[in-house]
Amino acid sequence: xxxxxxxxxxxxxxxxxxxxxxxxxxxxxxxxxxxxxxxxxxxxxxxxxxxxxxxxxxxxxxxxxxxxxxxxxxxxxxxxxxxxxxxxxxxxxxxxxxxxxxxxxxxxxxxxxxxxxxxxxxxxxxxxxxxxxxxxxxxxxxxxxxxxxxxxxxxxxxxxxxxxxxxxxxxxxxxxxxxxxxxxxxxxxxxxxxxxxxxxxxxxxxxxxxxxxxxxxxxxxxxxxxxxxxxxxxxxxxxxxxxxxxxxxxxxxxxxxxxxxxxxxxxxxxxxxxxxxxxxxxxxxxxxxxxxxxxxxxxxxxxxxxxxxxxxxxxxxxxxxxxxxxxxxxxxxxxxxxxxxxxxxxxxxxxxxxxxxxxxxxxxxxxxxxxxxxxxxxxxxxxxxxxxxxxxxxxxxxxxxxxxxxxxxxxxxxxxxxxxxxxxxxxxxxxxxxxxxxxxxxxxxxxxxxxxxxxxxxxxxxxxxxxxxxxxxxxxxxxxxxxxxxxxxxxxxxxxxxxxxxxxxxxxxxxxxxxxxxxxxxxxxxxxxxxxxxxxxxxxxxxxxxxxxxxxxxxxxxxxxxxxxxxxxx
Amino acid sequence: xxxxxxxxxxxxxxxxxxxxxxxxxxxxxxxxxxxxxxxxxxxxxxxxxxxxxxxxxxxxxxxxxxxxxxxxxxxxxxxxxxxxxxxxxxxxxxxxxxxxxxxxxxxxxxxxxxxxxxxxxxxxxxxxxxxxxxxxxxxxxxxxxxxxxxxxxxxxxxxxxxxxxxxxxxxxxxxxxxxxxxxxxxxxxxxxxxxxxxxxxxxxxxxxxxxxxxxxxxxxxxxxxxxxxxxxxxxxxxxxxxxxxxxxxxxxxxxxxxxxxxxxxxxxxxxxxxxxxxxxxxxxxxxxxxxxxxxxxxxxxxxxxxxxxxxxxxxxxxxxxxxxxxxxxxxxxxxxxxxxxxxx
Numbered sequence: 001x002x003x004x005x006x007x008x009x010x011x012x013x014x015x016x017x018x019x020x021x022x023x024x025x026x027x028x029x030x031x032x033x034x035x036x037x038x039x040x041x042x043x044x045x046x047x048x049x050x051x052x053x054x055x056x057x058x059x060x061x062x063x064x065x066x067x068x069x070x071x072x073x074x075x076x077x078x079x080x081x082x083x084x085x086x087x088x089x090x091x092x093x094x095x096x097x098x099x100x101x102x103x104x105x106x107x108x109x110x111x112x113x114x115x116x117x118x119x120x121x122x123x124x125x126x127x128x129x130x131x132x133x134x135x136x137x138x139x140x141x142x143x144x145x146x147x148x149x150x151x152x153x154x155x156x157x158x159x160x161x162x163x164x165x166x167x168x169x170x171x172x173x174x175x176x177x178x179x180x181x182x183x184x185x186x187x188x189x190x191x192x193x194x195x196x197x198x199x200x201x202x203x204x205x206x207x208x209x210x211x212x213x214x215x216x217x218x219x220x221x222x223x224x225x226x227x228x229x230x231x232x233x234x235x236x237x238x239x240x241x242x243x244x245x246x247x248x249x250x251x252x253x254x255x256x257x258x259x260x261x262x263x264x265x266x267x268x269x270x271x272x273x274x275x276x277x278x279x280x281x282x283x284x285x286x287x288x289x290x291x292x293x294x295x296x297x298x299x300x301x302x303x304x305x306x307x308x309x310x311x312x313x314x315x316x317x318x319x320x321x322x323x324x325x326x327x328x329x330x331x332x333x334x335x336x337x338x339x340x341x342x343x344x345x346x347x348x349x350x351x352x353x354x355x356x357x358x359x360x361x362x363x364x365x366x367x368x369x370x371x372x373x374x375x376x377x378x379x380x381x382x383x384x385x386x387x388x389x390x391x392x393x394x395x396x397x398x399x400x401x402x403x404x405x406x407x408x409x410x411x412x413x414x415x416x417x418x419x420x421x422x423x424x425x426x427x428x429x430x431x432x433x434x435x436x437x438x439x440x441x442x443x444x445x446x447x448x449x450x451x452x453x454x455x456x457x458x459x460x461x462x463x464x465x466x467x468x469x470x471x472x473x474x475x476x477x478x479x480x481x482x483x484x485x486x487x488x489x490x491x492x493x494x495x496x497x498x499x500x501x502x503x504x505x506x507x508x509x510x511x512x513x514x515x516x517x518x519x520x521x522x523x524x525x526x527x528x529x530x531x532x533x534x535x536x537x538x539x540x541x542x543x544x545x546x547x548x549x550x551x552x553x554x555x556x557x558x559x560x561x562x563x564x565x566x567x568x569x570x
Numbered sequence: 571x572x573x574x575x576x577x578x579x580x581x582x583x584x585x586x587x588x589x590x591x592x593x594x595x596x597x598x599x600x601x602x603x604x605x606x607x608x609x610x611x612x613x614x615x616x617x618x619x620x621x622x623x624x625x626x627x628x629x630x631x632x633x634x635x636x637x638x639x640x641x642x643x644x645x646x647x648x649x650x651x652x653x654x655x656x657x658x659x660x661x662x663x664x665x666x667x668x669x670x671x672x673x674x675x676x677x678x679x680x681x682x683x684x685x686x687x688x689x690x691x692x693x694x695x696x697x698x699x700x701x702x703x704x705x706x707x708x709x710x711x712x713x714x715x716x717x718x719x720x721x722x723x724x725x726x727x728x729x730x731x732x733x734x735x736x737x738x739x740x741x742x743x744x745x746x747x748x749x750x751x752x753x754x755x756x757x758x759x760x761x762x763x764x765x766x767x768x769x770x771x772x773x774x775x776x777x778x779x780x781x782x783x784x785x786x787x788x789x790x791x792x793x794x795x796x797x798x799x800x801x802x803x804x805x806x807x808x809x810x811x812x813x814x815x816x817x818x819x820x821x822x823x824x825x826x827x828x829x830x831x832x833x834x835x836x837x838x839x840x841x842x843x844x845x846x847x848x849x850x851x852x853x854x855x856x857x858x859x860x861x862x863x864x865x866x867x868x869x870x871x872x873x874x875x876x877x878x879x880x881x882x883x884x885x886x887x888x889x890x891x892x893x894x895x896x897x898x899x900x901x902x903x904x905x906x907x908x909x910x911x912x913x914x
Contacts (some may be wrong), residue, residue, distance in 0.1 A: 229910070229911040231908060231909070231910040231911050232910070287908060287911065288908055289903075289904070289908070306881070306884065306900045306903050306904060307884075307888065307896075307900055309885055311881070311903070312877075312881050314846065314850075315878060316877055316878030316879070316880075316881035316882055317875075317877060317878060317908065317909065318908045344746065344778070357888070357889075363815070363816040363817075363818065364818055364850075368816055369777070369780055369782060369816065370780065372778055373778070373779075373780060406746075406747065407747060407749045407750065408746070408747065408748060408749060408778065408779075
């Protein structure tokens with residue numbers, strides 16, 4: 001193993017010998033081929049000390065904004081090796097101010113024992129205005145994770161001071177989320193991405209629509225108001241900020257071909273979908289065509305959603321796209337898309353064919369009939385049972401609090417998990433995934449990551465009006481795993497955008513990439529996760545850094561959190 | 571005089587013997603005849619009516635039953651003749667006007683059906699037949715909520731009228747309330763298992779509820795009972811084909827969509843769906859033919875909107891390597907705004 005790699009946290013399973021692992025590998029077909037699901041989630045919120053309740057400040061007329069919050073971030077802000085949790089929160093309406101502690105954004109420090117401590121006040125991150133989304137990454141390459149918050153009337157960039165506190169540097173950095181005419185746009189999601197591979201993380205912000213209380217429409221009957229359709233309002237342009245490397249950013253939305261495309265931006269995810277070494281950006285638009293911004297070698301973007309067949313469903317119409325994840329779920333090396341939407345629409349699953357086209361596999365993959373009954377927000381493509389095949393997760397709820405006047409719609413819904421059956425199809429295993437997956441709530445954003453460093457991907461879900469859920473992955477499988485923490489040197493410090501190809505001893509090849517973006521308005525574990533089935537040793541891990549550096553590790557032990565520092569260019 | 575008015579209105583020859591006799595003693599039998607007719611059992615009703623006609627030739631109710639039998643057989647002039655006689659004799663019985671109105675509805679003579687349904691309901695606002703017909707007419711005229719109320723009342727007063735159940739189910743279907751729609755379509759199919767339309771709608775509404783196997787059975791039943799006549803459904807193959815495509819049974823889906831095109835080549839949606847299926851099956855040239863046919867087919871109801879067509883054509887041309895055409899339709903797709911919806 002390469003000397004640059006540091007084993008951070010040993011797993012109990014690491015004591016298993018290689019011989020045993022190889023023996024188990026022989027039987028992996030049986031282990032992996034079964035449709036029996038081992039996926040389980042247990043809500044650890046009650047004993048955690050995390051008391052956060054998302055407050056949307058709703059009013060009787062149910063204005064557009066009250067359905068749109070809120071995001072979750074999993075980040076290790078104090079570099080202690082454990083993920084902490086950040087929640088965005090709403091504000092009182094119509095004033096759009098955080099009029100009390102119930103509206104504060106919250107930062108919880110992970111105590112490493114299943115409990116968390118609210119450090120919001122000490123950290124200075126309670127926020128201002130009506131917050132929606134969050135994106136966490138180390139934008140200034142100082143080794144400390146910073147936080148960017150999107151919102152209706154205030155976007156905030158918090159610089160991590162390294163002492164448990166943060167400083168609002170929004171104005172200095174120039175990332176307030178304003179249009180070219182100075183109008184504050186309604187920010188929803190954000191993604192840290194080094195689009196020009198210059199070693200500094202840039203910032204993409206999705207913006208929703210042009211709404212205000214002055215122009216607000218009212219829908220539904222008095223006393224049973226429901227959220228109006230976004231088609232009643234004009235969309236807003238998204239923003240791309242280029243990182244100047246001196247703590248400031250430049251709005252390059254016009255020059256890079258971003259702002260010309262007006263949508264109703266919700267979730268954002270990044271991936272190098274065409275394998276050209278440049279990260280591309282997908283924007284889920286609500287009731288409008290989705291955008292796929294294809295990166296022209298850092299010199300600009302072409303919006304190719306229509307040409308790539310990801311703008312619409314297979315029926316040629318847009319859906320209420322909410323959340324999105326952009327990863328390789330069929331181990332073909334090509335990142336594909338999983339999008340959440342509202343009831344009656346299905347959750348589109350766009351399979352990347354590798355030729356510039358995507359195929360709408362929603363029904364072919366077996367999630368159409370099930371997801372048509374769900375309304376989803378947070379979305380993730382992760383291997384929850386560590387069998388080497390990524391599964392799907394959606395955080396569910398209808399947008400309208402009074403949605404239940406339609407007997408087929410439900411405001412409070414349980415979340416859903418779809419097991420990857422290794423043949424291009426999925427099976428809804430939510431009902432058997434434990435009590436944590438049966439909680440009916442107004443779920444919104446969710447973030448994915450390994451909260452307790454046990455090698456299993458956990459999920460933290462925010463919910464309007466009820467406690468956030470800390471869904472610990474208690475899956476009953478005995479599969480191996482690895483988490484890869486990338487440390488960029490020439491590339492950005494977080495290694496965001498690094499593409500990782502993992503080859504198991506059995507020959508199975510998996511792909512993932514480093515990103516915190518995805519889901520809905522949320523920010524996930526930057527460590528790239530792989531489930532390894534019965535393989536206790538990995539044959540090869542190949543990393544392609546954004547700088548172009550290629551790095552290969554061989555015969556790596558499983559069941560560890562592996563820190564890989566970018567090698568000098570060869 | 572009423573007969574004369576009806577003759578004038580509807581052009582029916584007024585040459586019938588007078589009926590003024592009693593129906594005493596056969597009321598129950600006639601009620602059973604009526605019930606059989608309501609449930610579509612024409613043969614059974616005819617067999618039961620024969621002895622009544624022989625024994626009580628002057629019973630006016632016979633005329634109503636005979637009219638309904640002829641209507642069910644598709645013999646509209648004969649049915650009209652009986653209905654005119656009946657309404658002339660029983661001038662205050664709303665049922666005569668209601669069934670007469672339904673005859674006109676079956677003949678697609680909507681103004682007359684509308685007028686008679688209104689008259690029938692005015693005569694007796696608690697007559698299930700009148701309520702059912704008027705409710706259906708109002709729904710057809712776009713007064714859906716008013717129509718729904720009348721149909722709900724009709725179903726409450728007479729839960730054995732499959733047509734009322736079916737029509738109410740259709741309203742719930744249009745409201746995308748599949749839970750309620752299934753309830754009424756189930757009842758409609760229970761009362762009249764030969765109604766292919768109701769089976770088809772039942773399948774369509776079971777699907778969003780996730781009851782896939784039951785939906786499959788309903789579609790199959792619709793196909794099995796589908797015969798030309800009052801309960802014929804020209805879109806069972808279309809709906810079943812789409813359903814099978816979602817279930818990844820592509821060759822079977824293709825068979826049904828092929829058949830759908832044979833049955834309804836004038837409908838854009840059937841060409842569009844087969845084009846989508848051919849695209850999925852990688853029959854790109856066939857997909858192109860179907861999609862271009864869809865584009866050239868009128869669709870006044872906008873079942874398949876322009877955006878859907880442009881998006882499909884763009885995909886097909888791109889797959890075929892027809893770069894210019896693909897670009898043209900990509901541009902059209904981008905220029906076409908998505909449909910506006912009021913509520914989220």
